[in-house]
Amino acid sequence: MWKAVVVPGLTFANAVVCVPGDTRTALERSQREVGRQALGCHGTVANEAVQGDLxxxxxxxxxxxxxxxxxxxxxxxxxxxxxxxLFASYTHT
Structure with a gap:
């Protein structure tokens, strides 16, 4: 549900918009919390394990x-x- 509903809304226009580091960190934290709840695992489980399992x-x-x-x-x-x-004028291609 998270990946199908929430992530597209959060990453809309990601190709042209730069997300500040602190915002990205907050998004990552929220995603891991949702993942831990979905898996029913403890908060001490490695972040990579949560992301990998899902x-x-x-x-x-x-x-x-x-x-x-x-x-x-x-x-x-x-x-x-x-x-x-516009792209060509900035990159000289």
């Missing part, structure tokens, strides 16, 4: 994946598109 990636990894994917889309985009022109 198949969840970190918000930092999601943000990085979104940005790399978006850059790939921009590179393949037709030059007449506004986003491509």
């Amino acid at each position: 198949g969840w990636s970190s918000f930092e990894a999601r943000e990085a994946t979104s940005k790399v994917s978006y850059e790939g889309r921009l590179r393949l985009m037709d030059r007449c598109r506004w986003a491509k022109r």
